[in-house]
Amino acid sequence: MIASRGGLCRIRPAARPIHVDHRHGTGRVRGVLCFNCNSAIGKLGDDPDALRRAISYLEGQPWKPILIGPGAYRLPS
Template identity: 40%
Template sequence: MREARRQDDLDRQWLGDATRNRPSFAEAEILDREGVPACHTWKVPAGEVPPHLSGAQALRRWQAGACAICSARPERLLVDHCHRTGLIRGLLCTSCNTAEGLGSAPAFAAYREHPPAVMLGVEEEYGSPWDGFAASVANVSERNAAHVDAAEALFGDIVGRFRISQGDS
């Protein structure tokens, strides 16, 4: 019990006021139009992430239930990761997680270029019960790159035909 309190105190000390004065969902919409994800306006905690926190735990504490792109506060956030490297980038609401994978909007590009994990200086592999938690980054990267390539091959033609049919109308 005492150890848990000590860790909570370390978390609070590390976070300080970094979770205060964040943009609302409406303010984040304006930022999005300017190509800025909400997380790029957040204060980054000073100092090192407490050693008892994993990268994902540090993100959860710092994001404090807010989506890194739109500032929405859904019941749960999804762990977003890079499919090429296998590394966690940040926590997103379902809408932003879906749109980020499909979108090339400036806010998504800025998020991918400088995600919350980079902002905090944490690096953690994405893992799930389906693909294994202990896979090496090299194996995850190779597998994820193959999945991305397969998806692009599978859906690339469909997207291309959709764009052509939209332009014909």
């Protein structure tokens, strides 16, 4: 699997992939990642919305929840 990717991490091509990434709920393999990318995804709970908010934060556009009622918020998409 690593050889088929040319020895490149699927997220950061400059890094060497050494971890097989998978969905924790199903065990389905997604690809090979370097240690840092695999850890980052895991620490964000495999949550695409958390990753999108992290990207917005890094780009200088932090997300803001939308108030929809007293004490009830909706996250922007």
